[in-house]
Amino acid sequence: MDLSTQETIKRLADEHGADSLIVLLGAPDAESAGIAAETVVLGDPSWAGPLAGVQLGLRVYHILEEEARAAVPSEVWEEQVGLMADVLEVDAIAEAVREFREQVPQ
Amino acid sequence: MPEAAVIRAASLVLAHTPGLARHGSKPMRSLPGNAELTARFLASLRSFDDAVNYPPHQAFLGACHPRELPSRPWVGTGLPGADRFAPFGELMPEEEFLGLMAAVDEFDLLKLTPEVAERSAKRLAEHPLAQHLDLARISAAAGDVAAAVASDALPVHLAPDCLAGALRGAHAEDESLTAYVLLENLACKATGTLALLHLLHDHDLDPAAIGYTISCSEEAVGDRYQRGGGNMGKTIASVAGLVESSGADVKNFCAAPIPALVIAASLVVAGVFEQVVVVAGGSLPKLGMKFEGHLRHDLPVLEDVLGGVAVLVGADDGVSPRIRLDAVGRHKVSSGGAGAQILHDLAVQPLEAINARLIDIDDYATELHNPEITEPQGSGDVAARNYRTIAALAARRKEITRDEIDSFVAERGMPGYAPTQGHIASAICYLPHALRRLEARSANKVLLLAKGSLFLGRMSQRSDGMSVLLERNGG
Numbered sequence: 001m002d003l004s005t006q007e008t009i010k011r012l013a014d015e016h017g018a019d020s021l022i023v024l025l026g027a028p029d030a031e032s033a034g035i036a037a038e039t040v041v042l043g044d045p046s047w048a049g050p051l052a053g054v055q056l057g058l059r060v061y062h063i064l065e066e067e068a069r070a071a072v073p074s075e076v077w078e079e080q081v082g083l084m085a086d087v088l089e090v091d092a093i094a095e096a097v098r099e100f101r102e103q104v105p106q
Numbered sequence: 107m108p109e110a111a112v113i114r115a116a117s118l119v120l121a122h123t124p125g126l127a128r129h130g131s132k133p134m135r136s137l138p139g140n141a142e143l144t145a146r147f148l149a150s151l152r153s154f155d156d157a158v159n160y161p162p163h164q165a166f167l168g169a170c171h172p173r174e175l176p177s178r179p180w181v182g183t184g185l186p187g188a189d190r191f192a193p194f195g196e197l198m199p200e201e202e203f204l205g206l207m208a209a210v211d212e213f214d215l216l217k218l219t220p221e222v223a224e225r226s227a228k229r230l231a232e233h234p235l236a237q238h239l240d241l242a243r244i245s246a247a248a249g250d251v252a253a254a255v256a257s258d259a260l261p262v263h264l265a266p267d268c269l270a271g272a273l274r275g276a277h278a279e280d281e282s283l284t285a286y287v288l289l290e291n292l293a294c295k296a297t298g299t300l301a302l303l304h305l306l307h308d309h310d311l312d313p314a315a316i317g318y319t320i321s322c323s324e325e326a327v328g329d330r331y332q333r334g335g336g337n338m339g340k341t342i343a344s345v346a347g348l349v350e351s352s353g354a355d356v357k358n359f360c361a362a363p364i365p366a367l368v369i370a371a372s373l374v375v376a377g378v379f380e381q382v383v384v385v386a387g388g389s390l391p392k393l394g395m396k397f398e399g400h401l402r403h404d405l406p407v408l409e410d411v412l413g414g415v416a417v418l419v420g421a422d423d424g425v426s427p428r429i430r431l432d433a434v435g436r437h438k439v440s441s442g443g444a445g446a447q448i449l450h451d452l453a454v455q456p457l458e459a460i461n462a463r464l465i466d467i468d469d470y471a472t473e474l475h476n477p478e479i480t481e482p483q484g485s486g487d488v489a490a491r492n493y494r495t496i497a498a499l500a501a502r503r504k505e506i507t508r509d510e511i512d513s514f515v516a517e518r519g520m521p522g523y524a525p526t527q528g529h530i531a532s533a534i535c536y537l538p539h540a541l542r543r544l545e546a547r548s549a550n551k552v553l554l555l556a557k558g559s560l561f562l563g564r565m566s567q568r569s570d571g572m573s574v575l576l577e578r579n580g581g
Contacts, residue, residue, distance in 0.1 A: 028445075029486045083446035086498035086508065087491065 001039045006049040009040060013056050023060040024068060025097060026081075028088055033062050034096035041100040057104045065094045108421035110428045111371035112579065114381075115309040116537040119195040119301045119414040120163060120525070121203040121293075123393065124151035124265035127410050129289060130393030147397060148266040152406045154199045159184030162476045162523040163411070167192030168538055172474070172520040180478055181405055191234075194538040195304045197411070200264055204271055205230050207296045208247035209239045210345050215288055216247055218271040222264070223248035235303045238347060247271075260285035265410075280330040287326075290390040293412055294325040295341055298387030301414035302346040305383070311418060317379030319343035319353035320370055322362035323386045324529050342385050351383070359558030360473070362386075363415070363534035364572040367554070370419040371429040371574075381420045386534070388412025389527050396526070399483030408479045413530035417537055427544040427552075427576045433460045435555065435573035443569055449495050452555040452573040454503070460575070464500040467518060467575075468549035471536035472496075473557065474524040493519030532556035544578045552576045 013021060023040045027033035035045060040058040044051040061068045063081050128137060128147070137144045157163060164185040165172045169192045176183065190197050198206065205226025208216050218226070227244040230236060251272045255261045259272035273292070276283040298321065306313055319339040326334035327341070339353025356366040363386060370382040390412065397407045422428065435456035441447050457464060470493065477487035497514040500506045506514055524531035533554040543549035555573035560566045 028491060032484055032486070035484070080444050081446070083495065083498050083502060086501060086511070087446075087494040 001036045001044070001049065001051075003049040006039065006044060006051045009056070009058070010050050010054065013058065018056055018058055021058050023058050025060065025062045027062070027093070030089060030092035030096040033093045034099065036060075037097045037100035041103055059104055060097060060101050062093050062097045064088065064090045065097065107377035108375060110422040111374040111419055111431070112422050112426035112428050113537065113541060113576065114418040114420045114423065114426045115305055115311065116415070116417045116541055117195045117301050117304040117308060118167060118535060118538055119297060119304060120166065120197040120411040121200070121206075121297050121300070121388065121414070122152075122154050122157040122197055122411055123200050123203060123293070124407065124410040125200055125263040125268070125270065126289075126293065126390065126412075127151065127265075127393040127397075127407055128263070129260075129286065129390060130395060130397075130409065131391040133394040133397060136398065146401055147394075147407060150397075150401055150406050151265045152408075152410055156406070157411060158190050158197055159188045161185045162478070162525075163197060164188050164192060165523040166194075166525070166535060167197060168194035168542070171539060172523045175521055175523060178478060181408070195301065195308070195414075198300065201226050201270070202229050202233070203296065204262065204264070205244045206239070206300060207292050208244045209241060210296050210299050211243065211247065211292060213276065214247070215276065216262070216271055216273050216292065217249040217251055217254050217259070218244070218247045219251045219269070220248040222270045235300075235307055238303050238307070260289060262289070277329075282326075282329045282333050291325050291327050291338075293390045294323050294338065294387030295345070296387065297412045297414035298323060298338065298342040298385045298416070299345045301387070301416040302342055302383065302385050305416040305418060306346065309418070313346065313348045314350050316343075316348045316351045316381045316383050316418070318370075318373060319348060319351045319383045319385060320366045321353065321355045321385050321387075322358075322366035322529060323355070324359075324362075324389045325387070338387065339385065342387070343383070348383065358570060358572075359560060359562065360528040360532045361556040361558030361571050362529050363532060364554060364556045364574055367417065367419065367429065367534075368431065368434055368572065368574055370417075371431055374419055374421055375431060381418060384417040384419060386413075386415050386529055388414055388530065392527055396479060396483035396485070400479075403482040405478075405482060408476075409526055411525050411527075413525055413527040413535070415530055415534050415537070417534070422579070425545070425579055427541055428579055430460065430575040430577055433457065433462070433575035435571075437557070437569065437571040439568070443567075446495060446499070448557060448569065448571050449492070449499060449555075452557075452571050453496050453553065454499060456553070456573055456575055462551070463505050464496065464503065465505045465514075467551050467553045469520070469536070469540060469543065469552045470496055470518050471533040471540065471552060471554045473532050474520070474522045474535055475526050475531045476522050476524060479526050480522075487522065489519065489522030490515070529556075540576055544576060547578060550578045
């Protein structure tokens with residue numbers, strides 16, 4: 001995850017509290033989705049950005065996951081991201097994000 | 107005025123520049139102060155033979171079609187019969203390229219060691235394009251490189267680590283004229299010139315018949331009062347002997363070659379000029395861009411080549427493939443930034459304009475970045491993702507079934523095979539292949555589409571893109 005995005009997420013978490021935030025990812029593959037999820041849950045795995053060593057424990061979903069889909073009006077979801085469900089490996093992406101979401105402290 | 111514009115010819119070149127790779131933006135930030143990483147970087151540079159044999163380079167230069175490439179991995183393999191000179195141009199070795207940079211250096215910025223100057227001048231004297239090169243400049247560039255470096259000139263190396271030259275800045279206080287910026291611009295000028303000279307020479311073209319030259323390179327030539335002022339188009343036209351040409355630049359990040367082609371074709375159809383060249387040199391900052399991923403996966407530094415392309419657009423000759431100006435796609439401001447929406451604008455809209463379908467296109471040329479370069483750094487397979495998205499659009503439009511997505515991708519797409527030279531990898535590198543297939547009647551329609559990331563410049567949140575249809579002539 002690029003450094004300015006990490007910085008923005010850190011600022012929002014400071015301002016609003018981790019409980020008030022949900023991170024919605026749009027990464028195109030499982031590897032980058034997993035890294036992004038890890039970054040906002042456990043901290044930046046590359047130890048390069050503002051979230052290095054910062055365990056925000058944010059709830060994180062990918063837009064193609066069922067939970068996210070259910071939260072969006074179906075016609076909006078269809079128009080904006082529906083096509084990508086045919087293109088990307090949705091199951092692998094969902095699995096990669098879920099792995100880190102399950103590590104969010106309850 | 108002509109009814110249509112055609113693409114008469116196109117050339118591609120690569121310059122193997124492992125010694126310059128340390129001046130790529132990423133290595134320049136990561137290597138200084140890290141002796142261990144620097145040692146690994148230098149030990150992981152490819153030999154010239156490895157670069158020539160690398161199958162994607164051979165596909166780039168026309169020795170085979172990208173769909174004929176063997177399956178990956180390509181590193182460590184070679185294409186039988188691989189040669190430096192190939193149907194679309196050549197892959198120039200680094201020492202000759204340093205000589206070429208000296209030959210096109212009009213301000214005596216680059217100094218070469220006497221040995222490198224002598225060897226490169228000798229080799230370039232035997233080059234098929236020798237008569238078009240100012241070889242005397244190379245000899246004149248010989249000098250005391252160590253002294254120049256001691257006076258703050260930028261050291262230039264032959265791989266892996268042999269001091270071969272030095273490039274001086276042109277102004278002590280002007281950030282647009284530092285040695286590094288000038289090296290970037292000179293490398294761009296040299297590769298663009300090499301591509302244009304191949305275009306003229308290999309296709310027996312009359313340089314005096316070309317009225318205008320549009321550069322779509324990624325550099326920013328200028329001074330402190332006008333950063334990026336340009337005009338690389340006229341710069342290259344001048345060195346290549348296009349005595350009747352003027353020129354200008356088209357800028358649009360990686361997408362620039364497509365608007366450049368569309369503008370060139372429009373100038374021809376409007377009767378402003380009979381022949382227009384579109385040219386682009388290579389991007390030095392992108393050398394070694396993803397080297398850390400390559401080293402992590404025990405791969406060589408794969409971004410060690412600069413690209414160049416030159417295209418001649420002219421009035422309809424009844425033979426050459428037509429540029430369909432009634433089938434131009436553009437990513438509109440109102441379309442938003444979703445990936446699928448961008449591809450809808452670029453792939454569906456231009457075809458709807460002429461009542462064509464996605465399955466009427468034989469080849470789609472999109473971002474053709476080599477996945478062997480992008481995947482180790484986590485950037486995924488860009489070409490495959492684009493092709494699957496276009497295929498999914500075809501499925502949604504009921505042109506194919508969802509079960510046919512894979513075959514659509516296999517038949518109308520291709521593996522990414524281009525070095526990550528941004529603009530060069532974005533569709534235009536397929537042009538010579540497209541011309542070959544359209545002229546041989548093995549394809550009827552080819553769609554070129556490219557995207558650019560405007561947001562990187564922090565002036566707009568937008569991205570952009572453009573597409574244009576090429577069609578076989580005479581039917």
